[in-house]
Amino acid sequence: MPPPLELPTIQNWSCHNCGGCCQQHLIEITEAERQRIVEQHWETDAEVSRGRPWLVRLGWWPWSRRYRLGHQPNGACVFLDEQGYCRIHAKFGEEAKPLACRIYPYAFHPAGKKITVGLRFSCPSVAGNRGRPVSEQRHELKVLERLVVPESAAEMVPPPVTPGQSLDWSETLQIVASLERQIAEGTGGIVPRVIQALAFVELLGQARFDKIRGPRLREFLEIVAGAAASEAAALPEQPEPSAVGRMQFRLQCAQYARRDTLADCELGWANRWRLFRAAVRFTRGMGLAPPLQPAFVPVPFTELEPAFGPLPAAVDELLIRYLRVKIQSLHFCGRAYYDVPVVEGFQSLALVIPVVLFLARWLAVGAGRRQLTLDDVTRALNIADHHHGYSPAFGQLNFRARVRMLAQTQDISRLTAWYGR
Numbered sequence: 001m002p003p004p005l006e007l008p009t010i011q012n013w014s015c016h017n018c019g020g021c022c023q024q025h026l027i028e029i030t031e032a033e034r035q036r037i038v039e040q041h042w043e044t045d046a047e048v049s050r051g052r053p054w055l056v057r058l059g060w061w062p063w064s065r066r067y068r069l070g071h072q073p074n075g076a077c078v079f080l081d082e083q084g085y086c087r088i089h090a091k092f093g094e095e096a097k098p099l100a101c102r103i104y105p106y107a108f109h110p111a112g113k114k115i116t117v118g119l120r121f122s123c124p125s126v127a128g129n130r131g132r133p134v135s136e137q138r139h140e141l142k143v144l145e146r147l148v149v150p151e152s153a154a155e156m157v158p159p160p161v162t163p164g165q166s167l168d169w170s171e172t173l174q175i176v177a178s179l180e181r182q183i184a185e186g187t188g189g190i191v192p193r194v195i196q197a198l199a200f201v202e203l204l205g206q207a208r209f210d211k212i213r214g215p216r217l218r219e220f221l222e223i224v225a226g227a228a229a230s231e232a233a234a235l236p237e238q239p240e241p242s243a244v245g246r247m248q249f250r251l252q253c254a255q256y257a258r259r260d261t262l263a264d265c266e267l268g269w270a271n272r273w274r275l276f277r278a279a280v281r282f283t284r285g286m287g288l289a290p291p292l293q294p295a296f297v298p299v300p301f302t303e304l305e306p307a308f309g310p311l312p313a314a315v316d317e318l319l320i321r322y323l324r325v326k327i328q329s330l331h332f333c334g335r336a337y338y339d340v341p342v343v344e345g346f347q348s349l350a351l352v353i354p355v356v357l358f359l360a361r362w363l364a365v366g367a368g369r370r371q372l373t374l375d376d377v378t379r380a381l382n383i384a385d386h387h388h389g390y391s392p393a394f395g396q397l398n399f400r401a402r403v404r405m406l407a408q409t410q411d412i413s414r415l416t417a418w419y420g421r
């Protein structure tokens, strides 16, 4: 009996052929996919074979069997046409495409006896909640799930709640559901809800779960939720972020603001030198913020700090939906996020909110505005979520240590309040 799918009921999605994913991702293909594309004979298509390879070997050693799809000079997939359509899809149908292209923007995560389905908000249609309700796409998703989820998924263990403290799947999912309620049922906009959820996971981080198993867990979670709500309500005004916290935060923002298409990576040392100089500027936080991709223009760091006014209600809706979909689908911890425990995974996810608000301010100031629009925040979320859980740098020890430090000093809450004002 295949495991049931748990779908995000608050999310819609259909592809609107913007071509965004085909311009950003490096698509590695399997040997069977390589063979299939070879047999499609693209050498006879003048639009594709303009003297550029459509399949590229990965690695410098001649016996490498790993391949990726080729790219156009601007970094877009070699099969992307001028209208934003995939040529393989147009000529041979959806099933002829590499699996990675068919899956995007969905993500499947084993969760004990079921599989949860998440979405990547790097896709503008996901962020914009555009298209058919995901809950009506069960049949198509089941087909994809069979292709991508291994049979051994049912044996996967749950992520630990904190380092060294693992519970069984039903207990772990109870904690995740309780965390999701902090965001879904909290009062006010995104800022107080994130602050309450951070207080909730901080209390979880102090718990000894060997004494709170089984029926006691529900009671414990209710007590922790009540304490987190009181703690968050007692702190209507967050203190300013600390100086060290701001510096560490800017470095995180620089990582999220990068664009790592193949065209960027192929610049080699020139790209590395550019990124190094940008990191120095972000550390100092003085002068102009260096544009890390064409979406940004140089603006003074100081212009990103004043109050921009209350967030529009549509921005609250977008960011609350983002956190809920990520939490419900376990798209923030364990196998889906560098094998980190639940508490640390949520702290990383919560940090995305001030990062997005910082990047959105950068876009707004670059356009000569001092107020955020839904479009600024949507574009910033597209940029940030492209990396979250997918760029290898985010799983490295220095990145994770920065998140833990910002959580310990309460700076994630402070930064959320600071950039949400």
Ligand code: SF4
Residues within 6 Å of the ligand: 014, 015, 016, 017, 018, 019, 020, 021, 022, 104, 105, 122, 123, 124, 125, 126
């Ligand atoms: S980014 Fe989203 S809407 Fe755009 S082509 Fe890719 S899947 Fe479709």
